[in-house]
Amino acid sequence: xxxxLIVDDEPQLLRAxxxxxxxxxxxxxxxxxxxxxxxxxxxxxxxxxxxxxGLPDIDGVEVVHGLRGWTAVPIVVLSGRxxxxxxxxxxxxxxxxxxTKPFDIEELLARIRAVTRRASPPEAQPARIRVGGHxxxxxxxxVSGDVRLTPTEWRLLELLLRNPGKLxxxxxxxxxxxGASYAxxxxxxxxxxxxxxxxxxxxxxxxxxxxxxxxxxxxxxP
Amino acid sequence: xxxxLIVDDEPQLLRAxxxxxxxxxxxxxxxxxxxxxxxxxxxxxxxxxxxxxGLPDIDGVEVVHGLRGWTAVPIVVLSGRxxxxxxxxxxxxxxxxxxTKPFDIEELLARIRAVTRRASPPEAQPARIRVGGHxxxxxxxxVSGDVRLTPTEWRLLELLLRNPGKLxxxxxxxxxxxGASYAxxxxxxxxxxxxxxxxxxxxxxxxxxxxxxxxxxxxxxP
DNA sequence: CGGGGGCGTAGGGAACCCGTCAAGATGCGG
DNA sequence: CCGCATCTTGACGGGTTCCCTACGCCCCCG
Numbered sequence: 001x002x003x004x005l006i007v008d009d010e011p012q013l014l015r016a017x018x019x020x021x022x023x024x025x026x027x028x029x030x031x032x033x034x035x036x037x038x039x040x041x042x043x044x045x046x047x048x049x050x051x052x053x054g055l056p057d058i059d060g061v062e063v064v065h066g067l068r069g070w071t072a073v074p075i076v077v078l079s080g081r082x083x084x085x086x087x088x089x090x091x092x093x094x095x096x097x098x099x100t101k102p103f104d105i106e107e108l109l110a111r112i113r114a115v116t117r118r119a120s121p122p123e124a125q126p127a128r129i130r131v132g133g134h135x136x137x138x139x140x141x142x143v144s145g146d147v148r149l150t151p152t153e154w155r156l157l158e159l160l161l162r163n164p165g166k167l168x169x170x171x172x173x174x175x176x177x178x179g180a181s182y183a184x185x186x187x188x189x190x191x192x193x194x195x196x197x198x199x200x201x202x203x204x205x206x207x208x209x210x211x212x213x214x215x216x217x218x219x220x221x222p
Numbered sequence: 223x224x225x226x227l228i229v230d231d232e233p234q235l236l237r238a239x240x241x242x243x244x245x246x247x248x249x250x251x252x253x254x255x256x257x258x259x260x261x262x263x264x265x266x267x268x269x270x271x272x273x274x275x276g277l278p279d280i281d282g283v284e285v286v287h288g289l290r291g292w293t294a295v296p297i298v299v300l301s302g303r304x305x306x307x308x309x310x311x312x313x314x315x316x317x318x319x320x321x322t323k324p325f326d327i328e329e330l331l332a333r334i335r336a337v338t339r340r341a342s343p344p345e346a347q348p349a350r351i352r353v354g355g356h357x358x359x360x361x362x363x364x365v366s367g368d369v370r371l372t373p374t375e376w377r378l379l380e381l382l383l384r385n386p387g388k389l390x391x392x393x394x395x396x397x398x399x400x401g402a403s404y405a406x407x408x409x410x411x412x413x414x415x416x417x418x419x420x421x422x423x424x425x426x427x428x429x430x431x432x433x434x435x436x437x438x439x440x441x442x443x444p
Numbered sequence: 445c446g447g448g449g450g451c452g453t454a455g456g457g458a459a460c461c462c463g464t465c466a467a468g469a470t471g472c473g474g
Numbered sequence: 475c476c477g478c479a480t481c482t483t484g485a486c487g488g489g490t491t492c493c494c495t496a497c498g499c500c501c502c503c504g
Contacts, residue, residue: 074340084326091332096340097319098333104306110313111320118296118318118340150480167363187483190462197463205463214461214490215373216363372491410493412451427452436450436501 002116003027005046007037007063008078009056017050020105034058038066042179045155046073048116050108053079053090061093068094070175074115078103129161129222131200131209136161147199152177156192157200160210160220169217193218224338225249227268229259229285230300231278239272242327256280260288268295270338272330275301275312283315290316296337300325351383352444353422353431358383369421374399378414379422382432382442391439415440 004026006017011032018028029044031037034055041049049067053060064075077095079086087098096115099108127138135144138158143149149157155177160168170189174182182188193212197204211219226248228239236252243250251266253259256277263271271289275282286297299317301308309320318337321330351358357366360380365371371379377399382390392411396404404410415434419426433441 084329087329088332091336094339096336107306107309110310114313114318115340117316118337152481165362165364185482186461188481190464191482194463212462213363213370215492216376219363374492407493408450409495412453413493416452434451 001027003046004048005029006050007031008052034063049075051077061089064093064095070180074119132202164222167217167219223249225268226270227251228272229253230274256285271297273299283311286315286317296341354424386444389439389441
């Protein structure tokens with residue numbers, strides 16, 4: 001289920017988009033200004049952001065910058081401004097598409113499908129990975145042997161498992177899992193890595209797959 | 223250098239696009255109809271296709287289908303038809319973006335940058351470097367043969383390995399690894415270079431790859 | 445032949461980082 | 475309204491890494 005964050009200051013448009021997207025089985029979160037948009041993005045972890053440029057607090061292009069600072073989530077910009085320079089600025093800031101108001105809802109949905117298709121489905125493999133005595137399925141979000149993981153644990157584990165053998169810096173882990181404003185809270189890493197090891201490693205005190213690299217980050221070793 | 227295939231039946235537009243793209247250091251191939259477009263795509267292997275829908279032989283949407291049968295190359299559609307259904311059909315057929323004529327050339331270029339940016343950076347080769355009997359992967363921060371390096375050792379080694387054969391001055395090493403205020407603490411260099419040699423060189427007493435240039439600095443020799 | 449600067453090596457103290465336990469705060473569903 | 479799961483926050487012990495000092499060696503130079 002694709003998760004979409006819609007950012008717009010017109011309640012009417014928010015409502016219309018939400019209804020249309022929910023009807024097509026998207027999971028929807030809403031934000032009415034740039035500040036809450038950035039906050040929501042960090043908490044909700046959308047697979048797509050639909051962003052109006054005309055926000056009351058922050059300029060839309062700045063919101064794009066703020067998002068691109070720590071995430072590659074696809075961004076479709078909505079705007080009343082039809083000038084070429086506006087489009088160029090938004091696209092070069094990191095937006096993936098630019099739609100001018102008024103727009104046809106079906107066209108917007110098609111563009112959403114296009115950017116989502118481009119961003120998400122490179123891997124069609126089952127994505128089952130063995131960790132310790134368990135088998136992890138990242139797509140189905142399941143672990144064999146009656147092990148349950150919390151949402152935060154899943155995001156952390158997925159980041160590591162998608163980069164097997166590669167070291168992930170603690171700053172990257174914190175920004176991608178918790179958001180850019182948590183880049184220095186290394187305490188969370190110790191806390192949640194310990195939980196993952198307790199749930200997955202045969203001997204949590206002597207991890208074999210979830211390895212600590214002191215001073216740098218963590219690494220998943222198959 | 224990004225390779226672009228432009229498909230349009232108007233020689234004038236082909237020419238204008240080619241000039242603009244070549245001026246921006248794209249590599250350009252041209253096609254005037256759907257048949258040659260598909261042939262060119264197979265031979266030229268473009269990183270991006272700019273495709274006019276109004277072709278003399280095949281319908282543009284069919285060209286999109288033909289391309290998507292075997293390649294995921296980004297496709298930006300150009301079209302005189304501004305109807306929503308046309309856009310939806312093209313996007314759902316596999317196009318990445320849809321621009322209606324007449325269009326601003328700068329906007330098209332920005333959209334080209336956007337889809338190229340989204341499609342291109344997924345793959346980066348491991349970038350392994352052989353040092354002594356070991357293989358170093360700077361991206362994954364791994365060394366073959368159960369060798370572990372500390373963060374400072376990594377920073378130092380990375381600086382040398384990214385400039386193979388080139389002499390790195392002591393001042394530069396100290397400022398880049400330890401900071402500007404340590405620019406004269408040359409004994410740190412001796413300390414950590416010795417550690418790197420102990421961990422990487424076959425005979426640490428007679429280094430082959432991590433060479434001292436007395437009075438000047440150090441050099442990595444592949 | 446004696447002196448000095450640059451280099452390699454060794455060792456110890458301090459700071460930092462990590463793992464762990466525990467408890468408070470928050471949010472959600474019943 | 476309450477209970478449970480999850481997320482935050484704090485404190486402590488142990489280990490590693492880093493910083494710093496000291497010493498011996500070689501080469502260059504006087």
